Amino acid sequence: MPQLEASAAIDFRSESYQDAYSRINAIVIEGEQEAHENYTKLADFLPDSRDQLHSLAKMESRHKKGFEACGRNLSVTPDMEFASQFFSQLHRNFQDAASQGNIVTCLLIQSLIIECFAIAAYNIYIPVADDFARKITEGVVKDEYSHLNFGEEWLKAHFEESKTELEAANRQNLPIVWQMLNQVEDDAHVLGMEKEALVEDFMIQYGEALSNIGFTNRDVMRLSAMGLAAV
Amino acid sequence: MFGLIGHLTSLEHAQSVANELGYPEYANQGLDFWCSAPPQIVDDITVTSITGQKIYGKYVESCFLPEMLANRRIKAATRKIINAMAHAQKHGIDITALGGFSSIIFENFNLQQIQQVRNIKLEFERFTTGNTHTAYIICRQLEQLAPTLGIELSKATVAVCGATGDIGSAVCRWLNERTDVAEILLIARNQERLHDLQAELGRGKIMDLTDALPQADIIVWVASMPKGVEIDPATLKQPCLLIDGGYPKNLATKVQRPGVHILNGGIVEHSLDIDWKIMKIVNMDVPGRQLFACFAESMLLEFEKWYTNFSWGRNRITVEKMDQIGHASIKHGFRPLLDS
Numbered sequence: 001m002p003q004l005e006a007s008a009a010i011d012f013r014s015e016s017y018q019d020a021y022s023r024i025n026a027i028v029i030e031g032e033q034e035a036h037e038n039y040t041k042l043a044d045f046l047p048d049s050r051d052q053l054h055s056l057a058k059m060e061s062r063h064k065k066g067f068e069a070c071g072r073n074l075s076v077t078p079d080m081e082f083a084s085q086f087f088s089q090l091h092r093n094f095q096d097a098a099s100q101g102n103i104v105t106c107l108l109i110q111s112l113i114i115e116c117f118a119i120a121a122y123n124i125y126i127p128v129a130d131d132f133a134r135k136i137t138e139g140v141v142k143d144e145y146s147h148l149n150f151g152e153e154w155l156k157a158h159f160e161e162s163k164t165e166l167e168a169a170n171r172q173n174l175p176i177v178w179q180m181l182n183q184v185e186d187d188a189h190v191l192g193m194e195k196e197a198l199v200e201d202f203m204i205q206y207g208e209a210l211s212n213i214g215f216t217n218r219d220v221m222r223l224s225a226m227g228l229a230a231v
Numbered sequence: 232m233f234g235l236i237g238h239l240t241s242l243e244h245a246q247s248v249a250n251e252l253g254y255p256e257y258a259n260q261g262l263d264f265w266c267s268a269p270p271q272i273v274d275d276i277t278v279t280s281i282t283g284q285k286i287y288g289k290y291v292e293s294c295f296l297p298e299m300l301a302n303r304r305i306k307a308a309t310r311k312i313i314n315a316m317a318h319a320q321k322h323g324i325d326i327t328a329l330g331g332f333s334s335i336i337f338e339n340f341n342l343q344q345i346q347q348v349r350n351i352k353l354e355f356e357r358f359t360t361g362n363t364h365t366a367y368i369i370c371r372q373l374e375q376l377a378p379t380l381g382i383e384l385s386k387a388t389v390a391v392c393g394a395t396g397d398i399g400s401a402v403c404r405w406l407n408e409r410t411d412v413a414e415i416l417l418i419a420r421n422q423e424r425l426h427d428l429q430a431e432l433g434r435g436k437i438m439d440l441t442d443a444l445p446q447a448d449i450i451v452w453v454a455s456m457p458k459g460v461e462i463d464p465a466t467l468k469q470p471c472l473l474i475d476g477g478y479p480k481n482l483a484t485k486v487q488r489p490g491v492h493i494l495n496g497g498i499v500e501h502s503l504d505i506d507w508k509i510m511k512i513v514n515m516d517v518p519g520r521q522l523f524a525c526f527a528e529s530m531l532l533e534f535e536k537w538y539t540n541f542s543w544g545r546n547r548i549t550v551e552k553m554d555q556i557g558h559a560s561i562k563h564g565f566r567p568l569l570d571s
Binding site: 123145194195196200201203204205208217218221224225228 | 350
């Protein structure tokens, strides 16, 4: 039976780590900023949930500040231009859906895809993070579960009328997540995060969300497979 | 509710199953895909005991493949097992058996250290390796089949390959306490563990594989390795009973010699009514009325409502626990496989 090799210790101050961190940290900050904007936007569409959505938006702002502190702690300047480019396609799709009043698509992008992506990435990051970032991230990930839950609950309550739009939105946006993962594979590896673990955790979280909403196991496997189209 | 964590036997097998189940997108994916595939519940199972009692279960496909070990994708292999366990627990399964390589990986890589999986704290008491039932069945196979081949237990030398493992050590204890076998040969790699076992039994000869096999009337093979091992059939006794209780079971194809009788070990036959679709597809090693004893253990624990990790840790299986699970095994309609 082969043995598990011990992982090499991570040098958080090394040039290669800080270089990779400048992009990963920026992605996280940008992601939280966009999440803040997206929830604020969703609050306009869903007056019944307005207060809750504003409170989610506020949490995302707080997360952003936490991650900015993580960058400062390692004396890293986040590459915000890279991050905005990184999110541009998902960002555009959210904006387009919002402009057409497609709430289901907006929720799928923000509350399912982005939250599942965040939960997966944060969970994989926590064991390899520096002490400062670990504490911040542990706090954040707990909040993200509640954000995911908001989307799940809403879509579950409107499952029948949302089903077709969810499938189309999934087909449009899941391959983008795969491309995004490919784009940061090398940087994530420097931080001690393996792409296959990220994909697996994302698939677990996303599959669970789809099944909580009301999709059958078979639907979930079919919908998840659409990410593969990007590879 | 009981659960079974299973996996497919090779990448090729996985691809054909994906096709058969109607997922062509997955059917042409390579090992990389399976390394990042999440666990899935692929079947709901209803089992009716010969007592008439009915229980329900779920089959969790872990997406582990033996190629992950062979290609040193160890992290992926361990992730599959842990994630499948978290999946089973999340779905409220009371007792789940770790089938095939699952329990071997769990033990070998000390996965009990990883109790926190994302937002789930694994409750290990919900899982069983199924090793107690497997060891019991192997012992019963040995006791029942050897005399029919002209091997008298009181004169027989039994070689246990993988003697210090969980199943191997349990088999040694049973042979020592419940049978009158003449000699037990202890074979394993770790000398310290071998000496500990010998001290515990108060008997047994520590030998290496090549010296031991030619002396054995009965060989109990419970070592597990992804690539298997070479045995020279010409050196084996005639008659010789070889019980293949390892995983995967591949000795029958490797050892062919007149007088050498090879039996798949740790397999039960049953007359229970088991309604499942997935087994026809995934359980390639064993035909319809047969079942891995480790899987059967989780069914027995569910029938008896023994919601505890009945088989857990290394070298903790006592003959009393083997008796206990054996009694339940007979009660509900399982029998040791005796035909090869």
